[in-house]
Amino acid sequence: MGKLIGLDKVVMDADVFAICVQHALSIEKQEIMGVLMGEVDETECTSRIKAVRILNRSDKHADRVEISPNQLVLAVDTAEQLEDTFGKPLKVLGWYHSHPHITVDPSGIDVNTQAGYQVMSIYFIGLIFSVFNIDSATKKNKIHLTCFQASGHLRKDVELVIQSVPLRLHTLREIAGLPDILVREEEETCESNAEQDELAILHNDTLKTIKLVQIVSNLTRRISDDLEERSTTVSQRIKILEKMKRELQNDLQSL
Structure with a gap:
């Protein structure tokens, strides 16, 4: 498989990683999703993920998830509003979703979705968290993670490094707001x-x-x-x- 020009590595802050895992473990029977924000280091061909935006799902399915254009616009606004926190406006550089009870490998739909996002930026990445997989030996829940891009119609794995950082106020607000998002989803379902x-x-x-x-x-x-x-x-x-x-x-x- 040929090398994808532009991106060699992804560096994600530990507090962002923690909230993605927390989000993935919040729902067992449907996939969840969110948007990743950060900055690009073109010298090192690296995407640096600094923040996350949990998205409200309009459609809930066990085997697929997608981001609406309106949600992407909201994520872009959030990234720009974080200028006071990080000293510069961030960019939307990725998305993440969960694979409950199935393997971490991206599906053909996941790869095609990722390819569409890469039209916006060659630094755009996808993360998949495979959760609720019980190890037969230890009887404990095992979590698997993959970081990938699309290379044509194929998946290309990208190196992911978790960087230790303190818990930021923005991330704290996202974690604290997760129950409100899930409650809102249930209320919208009832209204429909x-x-x-x-x-x-x-x-x-x-x-x-x-x-x-x-x-x-x-x-x-x-x-x-x-x-x-x-x-x-x-x-x-x-x-x-x-x-x-x-x-x-x-x-x-x-x-």
């Missing part, structure tokens, strides 16, 4: 069924209530616990740094 008979409406309202409870119990609580652990870790690091500062000040005074 508003013209059904009373029995169907009652049935759908019951399903909606069950799904909202699942969002709160399975996702909101998990996000809250994760952020609580992050807060505890940060507090511990602050105490260590304060101790080091006092020791250094004492050393200076003794000189």
Whole structure:
């Protein structure tokens, strides 16, 4: 397979990677998707992913997902608004979606979709998270990830490097806003069924209530616990740094 001119590597900030994984694990029976934003290092032929935008799905399917033009426009606006955070406006440089219960390999539709996005930029990349795969030996959920581009009608793997960074405010807001997005999706689904008979409406309202409870119990609580652990870790690091500062000040005074 020939080399795709323009892109050699993708460097993704760890906080972006964390929210993509959290998003992929939020729904087991349908694919999820989001948009990746960052900057291009043309000297090193590298896409540097700095932020993420979780998208509201208008269509929910177990085997496919797509980004509407309106959602891409919103993602572009979000990227430009992040100028204050990063000191420069970012670009939309990729998309990600999940493969629940199936392999991480992109389908023919995934490759064709990626090829269409690469018309916008040769640095545009795709990520797929294969989730909810139980290892028969350990009985634990295994997560697989692939980073790819399209080369003709074929997939081309791209090196992905995860870069350690602190949790940024934008990413924190995206994580905290994920339950709201899922709730909004359920409400929109119910609104689309508003013209059904009373029995169907009652049935759908019951399903909606069950799904909202699942969002709160399975996702909101998990996000809250994760952020609580992050807060505890940060507090511990602050105490260590304060101790080091006092020791250094004492050393200076003794000189």
